[in-house]
Amino acid sequence: MTDLESLFNPRSVAVIGASKSPGKTGTTVLFCMIGGGFRGKIYPINPKEEEILGLETYKSISEVPDKVDVAIICVPAPSTPQVIRECTEAEVKFGVVISAGFGEVDENGRKLQQEIVRIAREGGMRLIGPNCMGIGSAASSLYASMNFTIPATGNASVVSQSGTLATLITLAASERGIGFNKYVSSGNEADLHLEDFLEYYACNPETKVVAAFIEGVREGKKFIRAAKEITKSKPFIVLKGGSTKAGAGAASSHTGALAGSDTVFDALCKQSGITRVSNNREMVNLLQAFSTLPLPKGRKVAIVSAQGGLGVLAADACVKCGLELASLTRETKHNLDAFLPYFWSHKNPVDATGGIADYTILSRALEVLLRQEDVQSVICLAPIFSVIFSTIRPRLSNTVQGAFKSTFIGALGEMEEKVANDFIGLRKRYGKPIVSVGLFAQRGSEGVRLLEEGGIPVHDTPDEAAYVISRLAEYKEYLARLGEAI
Amino acid sequence: MTDLESLFNPRSVAVIGASKSPGKTGTTVLFCMIGGGFRGKIYPINPKEEEILGLETYKSISEVPDKVDVAIICVPAPSTPQVIRECTEAEVKFGVVISAGFGEVDENGRKLQQEIVRIAREGGMRLIGPNCMGIGSAASSLYASMNFTIPATGNASVVSQSGTLATLITLAASERGIGFNKYVSSGNEADLHLEDFLEYYACNPETKVVAAFIEGVREGKKFIRAAKEITKSKPFIVLKGGSTKAGAGAASSHTGALAGSDTVFDALCKQSGITRVSNNREMVNLLQAFSTLPLPKGRKVAIVSAQGGLGVLAADACVKCGLELASLTRETKHNLDAFLPYFWSHKNPVDATGGIADYTILSRALEVLLRQEDVQSVICLAPIFSVIFSTIRPRLSNTVQGAFKSTFIGALGEMEEKVANDFIGLRKRYGKPIVSVGLFAQRGSEGVRLLEEGGIPVHDTPDEAAYVISRLAEYKEYLARLGEAI
Numbered sequence: 001m002t003d004l005e006s007l008f009n010p011r012s013v014a015v016i017g018a019s020k021s022p023g024k025t026g027t028t029v030l031f032c033m034i035g036g037g038f039r040g041k042i043y044p045i046n047p048k049e050e051e052i053l054g055l056e057t058y059k060s061i062s063e064v065p066d067k068v069d070v071a072i073i074c075v076p077a078p079s080t081p082q083v084i085r086e087c088t089e090a091e092v093k094f095g096v097v098i099s100a101g102f103g104e105v106d107e108n109g110r111k112l113q114q115e116i117v118r119i120a121r122e123g124g125m126r127l128i129g130p131n132c133m134g135i136g137s138a139a140s141s142l143y144a145s146m147n148f149t150i151p152a153t154g155n156a157s158v159v160s161q162s163g164t165l166a167t168l169i170t171l172a173a174s175e176r177g178i179g180f181n182k183y184v185s186s187g188n189e190a191d192l193h194l195e196d197f198l199e200y201y202a203c204n205p206e207t208k209v210v211a212a213f214i215e216g217v218r219e220g221k222k223f224i225r226a227a228k229e230i231t232k233s234k235p236f237i238v239l240k241g242g243s244t245k246a247g248a249g250a251a252s253s254h255t256g257a258l259a260g261s262d263t264v265f266d267a268l269c270k271q272s273g274i275t276r277v278s279n280n281r282e283m284v285n286l287l288q289a290f291s292t293l294p295l296p297k298g299r300k301v302a303i304v305s306a307q308g309g310l311g312v313l314a315a316d317a318c319v320k321c322g323l324e325l326a327s328l329t330r331e332t333k334h335n336l337d338a339f340l341p342y343f344w345s346h347k348n349p350v351d352a353t354g355g356i357a358d359y360t361i362l363s364r365a366l367e368v369l370l371r372q373e374d375v376q377s378v379i380c381l382a383p384i385f386s387v388i389f390s391t392i393r394p395r396l397s398n399t400v401q402g403a404f405k406s407t408f409i410g411a412l413g414e415m416e417e418k419v420a421n422d423f424i425g426l427r428k429r430y431g432k433p434i435v436s437v438g439l440f441a442q443r444g445s446e447g448v449r450l451l452e453e454g455g456i457p458v459h460d461t462p463d464e465a466a467y468v469i470s471r472l473a474e475y476k477e478y479l480a481r482l483g484e485a486i
Numbered sequence: 487m488t489d490l491e492s493l494f495n496p497r498s499v500a501v502i503g504a505s506k507s508p509g510k511t512g513t514t515v516l517f518c519m520i521g522g523g524f525r526g527k528i529y530p531i532n533p534k535e536e537e538i539l540g541l542e543t544y545k546s547i548s549e550v551p552d553k554v555d556v557a558i559i560c561v562p563a564p565s566t567p568q569v570i571r572e573c574t575e576a577e578v579k580f581g582v583v584i585s586a587g588f589g590e591v592d593e594n595g596r597k598l599q600q601e602i603v604r605i606a607r608e609g610g611m612r613l614i615g616p617n618c619m620g621i622g623s624a625a626s627s628l629y630a631s632m633n634f635t636i637p638a639t640g641n642a643s644v645v646s647q648s649g650t651l652a653t654l655i656t657l658a659a660s661e662r663g664i665g666f667n668k669y670v671s672s673g674n675e676a677d678l679h680l681e682d683f684l685e686y687y688a689c690n691p692e693t694k695v696v697a698a699f700i701e702g703v704r705e706g707k708k709f710i711r712a713a714k715e716i717t718k719s720k721p722f723i724v725l726k727g728g729s730t731k732a733g734a735g736a737a738s739s740h741t742g743a744l745a746g747s748d749t750v751f752d753a754l755c756k757q758s759g760i761t762r763v764s765n766n767r768e769m770v771n772l773l774q775a776f777s778t779l780p781l782p783k784g785r786k787v788a789i790v791s792a793q794g795g796l797g798v799l800a801a802d803a804c805v806k807c808g809l810e811l812a813s814l815t816r817e818t819k820h821n822l823d824a825f826l827p828y829f830w831s832h833k834n835p836v837d838a839t840g841g842i843a844d845y846t847i848l849s850r851a852l853e854v855l856l857r858q859e860d861v862q863s864v865i866c867l868a869p870i871f872s873v874i875f876s877t878i879r880p881r882l883s884n885t886v887q888g889a890f891k892s893t894f895i896g897a898l899g900e901m902e903e904k905v906a907n908d909f910i911g912l913r914k915r916y917g918k919p920i921v922s923v924g925l926f927a928q929r930g931s932e933g934v935r936l937l938e939e940g941g942i943p944v945h946d947t948p949d950e951a952a953y954v955i956s957r958l959a960e961y962k963e964y965l966a967r968l969g970e971a972i
Contacts, residue, residue, distance in 0.1 A: 022894070036883070152881075164795040168925045175873070175877055175928070213795065247798050250794070250798040250835045308590075308650070315735070316727060317765070319730035341587075343591035392634050400517065403539065404521060411509075462765065463767075
């Protein structure tokens with residue numbers, strides 16, 4: 001296994017091609033490093049500047065009065081061989097080559113790419129990229145990215161063959177409070193491959209969830225070995241581009257990756273316990289689910305809402321993704337009878353009825369369901385109605401604004417907070433996954449933040465809620481089979 | 487066809503069971519009507535009050551000194567027969583029965599439901615509901631809803647067998663600037679069925695797009711006839727609950743609807759030109775697409791991004807939903823060569839490369855693609871990077887906040903606005919659908935609002951962008967077949 005400790009926890013980093021001009025990659029990368037609060041030393045390298053962003057600047061890496069662990073290389077492609085030679089002479093351990101114009105372009109680019117690998121290997125230096133977006137590491141607050149990728153800190157680690165997807169996934173998950181331990185954009189993978197990073201993540205104790213965006217696997221056997229090592233103890237979520245011929249063609253001119261057969265890849269994922277997803281939204285939903293939810297004991301789900309339509313759609317969604325609706329026991333029904341209106345549904349999905357008038361009954365119904373032994377997870381309506389305030393309030397006539405505020409907003413707001421806190425308490429007490437559907441909840445609203453920080457994801461659709469539970473159950477089943485096999 | 491003019495454009499509406507107590511349905515409905523700015527007269531009915539929310543209140547409908555077109559009935563189920571009898575005596579034309587506890591509950595409820603229909607029919611009054619959420623009509627600013635459903639005004643009309651879904655769909659679409667002409671929650675459909683509303687929408691000139699949430703079709707032939715009448719000239723989007731056995735069971739205790747065979751329903755949709763969707767998110771995406779985009783001439787799509795990873799995923803997504811990637815002509819390539827970096831992809835998807843540094847090239851590339859005859863629609867990266875500011879900025883160290891603002895925010899913000907306006911200009915000039923993927927754009931950000939108001943939807947994933955285009959193309963093909971058949 002390649003030792004990547006000094007890549008992710010370097011004492012000093014040089015930015016070769018650092019610049020002051022807005023729009024230049026060397027400017028963005030340096031800015032991102034300073035802004036991200038890197039704990040080690042930063043050495044900007046630029047032959048024409050004395051100082052950039054308040055940092056002393058050096059003409060070349062050879063002038064730096066210190067050992068440099070990592071060089072972030074932002075010079076034009078034709079200058080990279082010379083720069084990398086100088087790096088090897090200065091005993092730099094890793095070069096992150098952000099520059100593009102290599103193997104992804106044409107035959108000349110491929111030759112240039114081979115040349116920089118040869119120079120690096122001869123000098124005992126390892127390369128990330130070229131044509132990559134950069135790297136990030138929470139432990140040393142190192143964010144060297146041409147895309148300003150400074151995500152929230154946490155336990156998920158990402159490797160991506162597309163820089164954009166690395167940025168997108170980490171930032172979109174950050175917005176939901178999911179944090180990252182490390183990310184690397186592996187670009188053209190001239191030297192280090194995605195498999196090297198996966199091996200490292202498998203053993204890295206700070207990494208609890210692994211995610212990858214893949215356009216093509218270069219080392220099949222190593223990939224499977226690393227994947228199985230990861231999934232023994234950590235969820236591994238994969239989004240693969242190039243699953244169609246058109247996509248594969250696009251991938252080859254993007255990072256020069258060969259996409260391979262999609263059916264084979266799919267089978268490989270199943271065998272290795274990989275959670276494969278279809279798009280960036282599913283990736284973020286699952287990063288959130290694996291980072292915040294316990295794994296369900298099985299596929300039996302209860303559904304509770306105060307609105308029948310949601311229950312119907314959620315039941316459809318559960319069945320479609322292979323979940324089962326738990327049958328309510330006589331005891332559960334009896335306990336629900338005690339406080340639900342007499343015309344409640346009397347089966348799963350539990351339609352507690354009642355609209356928005358009184359939804360403290362939601363948390364009471366939720367608790368009754370969680371108490372039933374074979375209810376292994378619950379999908380419930382999120383008790384959040386932010387859209388009613390933000391979308392409707394501006395549409396109300398002036399004459400009623402005061403009364404609306406006093407009659408509804410205060411009461412609903414208080415109830416919203418109370419019910420959300422009840423949900424969070426139940427989530428802790430029963431240790432079962434609770435996933436909510438925020439039919440009237442807007443991302444960014446206080447209620448969503450409260451629930452998600454409390455470990456209850458809020459999804460837009462019942463489909464998404466059922467989907468994440470089914471994928472957690474699938475991983476749980478993989479672990480169980482693994483346990484039996486040992 | 488049932489004449490529903492006085493239902494949607496009444497001169498006067500009574501709220502029977504109007505109340506002052508927060509949490510009561512009669513309170514919310516009255517509040518919603520006043521707040522929504524109803525243009526006619528409102529008569530609250532409550533035997534115990536003299537005045538509610540500043541309106542003179544009557545003991546019963548018989549005391550109202552005026553003809554009442556519509557009564558919104560919010561009294562408990564057992565009181566409804568008496569209330570409806572009084573309404574017929576007062577020659578009320580329509581009763582919207584919000585009260586629950588009828589056919590959806592038990593045998594007694596079913597009998598009560600039959601009784602109110604009998605009373606209404608004998609008295610020449612038509613019923614909506616019972617167990618419904620209410621109705622809305624932009625023309626008279628009538629919003630009589632137990633869910634505060636006051637959406638943006640526009641050209642889409644909705645009928646929903648679930649009140650929740652009616653609220654959800656109209657409010658979620660409103661947030662994207664999509665407006666509604668009418669909505670009706672049809673509830674248990676004891677008297678008027680969803681088919682009656684569909685017939686009306688088919689002929690209603692103010693309605694340009696029709697959407698329905700269906701749990702069960704009660705009158706198959708009438709439904710098909712109405713659907714075909716609608717789809718002759720208007721898109722008709724349908725979300726159906728109860729597509730699995732578990733969902734169908736839930737539907738029967740929700741509104742007493744029989745879900746029927748899902749395969750049959752699917753075939754029926756295809757034959758009738760109905761755009762069937764799978765969840766509330768797809769419904770809102772298509773309401774937006776049909777309300778704001780021209781129909782594409784065919785299935786040939788071009789993709790343009792400044793990030794390769796997006797292009798790869800978008801190409802996969804297009805192929806998976808039956809779209810074709812247009813081949814770039816020699817002229818198009820030549821024109822792109824003029825300003826793209828030499829290492830651009832040279833095929834569709836067009837990877838303009840360059841990250842966030844300079845994305846005015848995006849709009850230039852977009853125009854070249856739109857000029858190519860057989861590019862019938864375009865999926866492009868949304869030139870919006872709000873997440874960079876909102877998610878990353880708070881994570882930057884204090885020392886660089888000032889420089890970040892002066893170096894990046896101003897420049898990017900200006901560029902964002904300029905490029906978005908260029909996109910909107912191109913959308914108008916070329917009349918082809920442009921759908922964008924806002925990888926770094928947050929809903930609610932200024933950039934998203936600008937693009938969407940300019941007729942360019944912003945989606946979270948390439949899958950969603952490809953999906954909406956494929957559904958527009960499908961409807962276009964239906965219209966073409968219809969044209970040939972005539």
